[in-house]
Amino acid sequence: MTPLRSDRGVARSLDWALIVSWLALVLTGVLCIYSASQGAEGGEGFNPGARYVKQLMWIGISMGAALLITFVIKPHVWEVLCTPAYIMVAVLLVAVIVFGSEINGSKSWFRLGPVAFQPSELSKITTSLVLAHYMRTPGFKITRFKDILMLAAIVGIPAVIILAQGETGTLLVYMSYAFVLYREGMSGWWLALIGAAIVLFIAAIRWPLWVAGILLTVMLVAYFLFCRIHGSRSFVARRNLWIVTALLAVAGAVYIYSTNFVFNNVLRPHQRSRIEVLLGITEDKMGAGYNVNQSMIAIGSGGLSGKGFLQGTQTSYGFVPEQCTDFIFCTVGEEFGFLGCAALILLFAFLIWRILHDAEASREPFTRIYGYCLAGCFFMHLMINVGMTIGLMPVIGIPLPFISYGGSSMLSFTVMLFIFVALVRRDRKYF
Amino acid sequence: MESRPRHTKLVIGLAVAVLILLGRLFYIQIINDRYKRDALNNSIVYETIYPPRGIIHDRNGEILVGNATSYDIMVTPREISSLDTLRLAEVLGVDMDFMREKLDYYRTYRSRIGFKTLTFIKNVDAATYMRFAEMEYLFPGFKGQVRTIRTHPFNAGGNLLGYISEVDGDYIRKHPEYRAGDDVGRTGLEAAREEDLRGSKGYHIYLRDSRNRVLTSYNNGEDDLLAVPGKDITTTIDAHLQQYGQQLMQNKKGSLIAIEPSTGEILAMVTSPGIDVDVLSDMGKNYAELAANPDKPMFNRPVQASYPPGSVFKLVNGLIGMQEGVLEPWMKYPCSKGYQYTSTRKLGCHSHKSPLDFDHAVMTSCNAYFCYVFKSILENPAYSSTKEAYDRWEQYVRSFGFGSPLGLDYPGELGGSVPKSSRYDKIYGKNHWRFTSVVSLSIGQGELLCTPLQIANLCATIANRGWYITPHIIKDSEDLSIDDKYREKHYTEVDAKHFEKAVKGMSMAVNGTVQDGATGTMARIPGVEVCGKTGTAENPHGADHSVFICFAPRENPQIAVAAYIENAGFGGTWACPIASLLAEKYLNGEIDESRKWVESRAMEANLMNVQKKEKKTQ
Known part of the structure; x- marks a missing residue:
């Protein structure tokens, strides 16, 4: 057994790369919020009610939480507490549907005086912890039916409640658990299947049926060719491939047709339009199309190096809605240009990569699985949020971690990250 | 171990996703410049430049309608925050009670007011406004508003000039070239000449900076569009004469019109009761009251009222008779207090000498004489039937401008009516009517209706000895030339030579003398030979209307006047002095000492509610 290396200093047991990235991101966020709220609040002087001041305050609170998590709370507490916390959050998730306040069309917020928070933010943490806790139990096999059922329940229960709240964004974030399962041994075909199902679902709703048909055909041909080249050469395998492909074709056709049929004939118009809005297929009445156009104008007008800090005209006039929260990336794009955007995205990418790297390096399955959950969550937030502002994704309101204005999301992302920092520190200390 | 490649695959997936984001950013930020252009559009501010509305002058260059700036303080109660009431009261120079009252009102009715912007104080003086403008930022919710308003230096021609008001949603839908906040002429000249008066709007283009402050003029102002001021209009109205006419007509109901015969230019056109110019610039406030007034001050009587012309129409019948050759001026007809046209029915007349020739019949306004004249017109053997003779008569009458609108360059003119023979066919049966059926037409009563303007035009026609130019109130000017139809002479179908007899x-x-039976002696002006004709129009609704037309001087007439005063009795009593005073004022600039009493009698008379008196036609 390796001797305890508890003599390693604090400095060396921490992954400073994660901490520095975190600090860089939150400070960038404050600058952007300061700039974006100029037009709305006016005046450069110090104003205790200004958004950037509030954000700084929340960063302070988050730092306190980070210190607590890293140095005070013993990491194994998370493994002990995760199940009760998971259940509690599930209860909160249901409660918010009944007692919560509606903000921006989804009833997923609790108001506690001046602070509004979303239980779904907590649920990302608890689900990740429970998932890691369950998957690290000895004897867990991802191919075993009972375990698959458990996994489906752990992820599915909060996901279904969140869907009921109308929080499409968080639901999409939940999809990132597929990457975790993939890493932990789930067949890659499941990822492909999920991807194909999403693409075909959208195609079946959005375009005439033949478009989805062509897409399905292309997928099947790709599947067939891939298996022919990489698969077994035995006769039985070949014959089975034909049969599997045929079965997939039938299943796919039924899926497309029933999706289309249910959507157009069973759902009532208001349900239909709700789905269309959620998927960004039609512009909602609040003008999601307008938002995207204005946000692209703001980002596009930044050019290579941007207009300079505080010089943005689009974001601070209020052309861009939600300029401090969901559309904060517009400020980056307009004032710092392509170079600024690239730097921010690469910083995020670095953070995610570093988390994956630390997760792989850990000998603790709990740390590894939790790390993958964390990375997947950040990745989805980055892709959906930035993708939305540049017209690649439907307008789904989720924050850009650490950058968007908002206390509860700042705190929950920080907590989520620093649990990982603490787990990594434990690994480094003891192994 | 299998996980290693999976880890690598996921990292590759991350890299691919990041590259997609960067590629898209590269496209919209660097390759495609559409977004930069749109951003420019977003930061450009168009500021509308309103052109000054055209000014309306009278014939001598006096300003009838001008422009002035008015400063209002507006308030949006919902936007008021942290208001220093004391300071605001000080800046605006109002007391605290006023402030409290206003603010209490806004609080009480806050749900009804909503986000509306209301007028806090109307028409503050320029100094107050400047003081407020400097400190406007201290009072969120309050803002200044500069408006251009119409001013009317003369209280003359309120109804003629009309008013402007802001366009409403309904108007904008019908006239898409207007925008909210634009003014449009609603009545009178303001409406008739809207297109000339309004000019065309321009704009400044500015760029905003990141704090929404206007920074600079875009492209050095090269793309700005200058406003084109509205065209000025010169009217044919004489402001002083119009004003004098209004004074004469105060407390009377009716019309007073003066035309320059040689040009057809309307010198004055008074409707009474009318609209004071004071209310024109704030019509919104006064509209309801005006509309509800039973005396209809917005009704433009000179061109919209229809009346029987009364005895002044005898001149027309006399002229037609001479033209047709059935009347010679020397012919005399008897009158025994009227004309017995059937065994039981008589058209009455007042007592005067009898028999009379044409001149004296005009002078005394003998009813019987003109019944004989009209009888000989309709029973003229040259025509095969009464109907045919009547049709010819109607044609003559129409050639004097009766029966249809004259074509005034002013909105809302009506045409009165000259009955067609078919109408009598309908009433009495085809060819079952004769002169006696239509005898009232002899003296300008019956089915014949005309506007006061047509009566004035008749006077101008006689003054011109047989022709008229369509009356108009826009004078030819450098800015605005008038249509050729306002220069064209319209000849009546009666030859010029006959007119001299009517004159x-x-x-x-x-x-003439009263003893001889002269009816219009009150119109006598020292030193000027006035020609006139009285009329007393019977009217089924009340007392007779008092009518008078006159022109002067007899040779080379400068002015033709018609006065039509409702329910004022004999033409010679009220219409006659009023019409002649207007002519005298125009010709001499002042009223002769000997006639001062006539003037004060006319101005002081209140004839608004005269009861019906004895019926008689003079």
């Missing part, structure tokens, strides 16, 4: 009769009516 002679009209001169005698004014300048």
Whole structure:
């Protein structure tokens, strides 16, 4: 057994790369919020009610939480507490549907005086912890039916409640658990299947049926060719491939047709339009199309190096809605240009990569699985949020971690990250 | 171990996703410049430049309608925050009670007011406004508003000039070239000449900076569009004469019109009761009251009222008779207090000498004489039937401008009516009517209706001895040239030579003696030979209307006047002095000492509610 290396200093047991990235991101966020709220609040002087001041305050609170998590709370507490916390959050998730306040069309917020928070933010943490806790139990096999059922329940229960709240964004974030399962041994075909199902679902709703048909055909041909080249050469395998492909074709056709049929004939118009809005297929009445156009104008007008800090005209006039929260990336794009955007995205990418790297390096399955959950969550937030502002994704309101204005999301992302920092520190200390 | 490649695959997936984001950013930020252009559009501010509305002058260059700036303080109660009421009261120079009252009102009715912007104080003076403008930022919710308003230096021609008001949603839908906040002429000249008066709007283009402050003029102002001021209009109205006419007509109901015969230019056109110019600039506030007034001050009587012309129409019948050759001026007809046209029915007349020739019949306004004249027109053997003779008569009458609108360059003109023979066919049966059926037409009663303007035009026609130019109130000017139809002479179908006889009769009516039966002696002006004709129009709704037309001087007439005063009795009593005073004022600039009493009597008379008196036609 390796001797305890508890003599390693604090400095060396921490992954400073994660901490520095975190600090860089939150400070960038404050600058952007300061700039974006100029037009709305006016005046450069110090104003205790200004958004950037509030954000700084929340960063302070988050730092306190980070210190607590890293140095005070013993990491194994998370493994002990995760199940009760998971259940509690599930209860909160249901409660918010009944007692919560509606903000921006989804009833997923609790108001506690001046602070509004979303239980779904907590649920990302608890689900990740429970998932890691369950998957690290000895004897867990991802191919075993009972375990698959458990996994489906752990992820599915909060996901279904969140869907009921109308929080499409968080639901999409939940999809990132597929990457975790993939890493932990789930067949890659499941990822492909999920991807194909999403693409075909959208195609079946959005375009005439033949478009989805062509897409399905292309997928099947790709599947067939891939298996022919990489698969077994035995006769039985070949014959089975034909049969599997045929079965997939039938299943796919039924899926497309029933999706289309249910959507157009069973759902009532208001349900239909709700789905269309959620998927960004039609512009909602609040003008999601307008938002995207204005946000692209703001980002596009930044050019290579941007207009300079505080010089943005689009974001601070209020052309861009939600300029401090969901559309904060517009400020980056307009004032710092392509170079600024690239730097921010690469910083995020670095953070995610570093988390994956630390997760792989850990000998603790709990740390590894939790790390993958964390990375997947950040990745989805980055892709959906930035993708939305540049017209690649439907307008789904989720924050850009650490950058968007908002206390509860700042705190929950920080907590989520620093649990990982603490787990990594434990690994480094003891192994 | 299998996980290693999976880890690598996921990292590759991350890299691919990041590259997609960067590629898209590269495209919209660097390759495609559409977004930069749109951003420019977003930061450009268009500021509308409103052109000054055209000014309306009178014929002598006096300003009838001008422009002035008015400063209002507006408030949006919902936007008021942390208001220093004391400071604001000080800046605006109002007391705290006023502030409290206003703010209490806004609080009480806050749900009804909503986000509306209301006028806090109307029309503050320029100094107050400047003081407020400097400190406007201290009072969120309050803002200044500069408006251009119309001013009317003369209280003359309120109804003629009309008013402007802001366009409403309904108007904008019908006239898409207007925008909210634009003014449009609603009545009178403001409406008739809207297109000339309004000019065209321009704009400044500015760029905003990141704090929404206007920074600079875009492209050095090269793309700005200058406003084109509205065209000025010169009217044919004489402001002083119009004003004098209004004074004469105060407390009377009716019309007073003066035309320059040689040009057809309307010198004055008074409707009474009318609209004071004071209310024009704030019509919104006064509209309801005006509309509800039973005396209809917005009704433009000179061109919209229809009345029987009364005895002044005898001149037309006399002229037609001479033209047709059935009347010679020397012919005399008897009158025994009227004309017995059937065994039981008689058209009455007042007592005067009998028999009379044409001149004296005009002078005394003998009813019987003109019944004989009209009888000989309709029973003229040259025509096969009464109907045919009547049709010819109607044609003559229409050639004097009766029966249809004259074509005034002013909105809302009506045409009165000259009955067609078919109408009598309908009433009495085809060819079952004769002169006696339509005898009232002899003296300008019956089915014949005309506007006061047509009566004035008749006077101008006689003054011109047989022709008229369509009356108009826009004068030819550098800015605005008038249509050629306002230069064209319209000849009546009666030859010029016959008119001199009518003129002679009209001169005698004014300048003869009362003992001889002259009816218009009150119109006599020292040193000027006035020709006039009285009329007393019977009217089924009340007392007779008092009518008078006159022109002066007899040779080379400068002015033709018609006065039509509702329910004022004999033409010679009220219409006659009023019409002649207007002519005298125009010709001499002042009223002769000997006639001052006539003037004060006319101005002081209140004839608004005269009860019906004895019926008689003079």
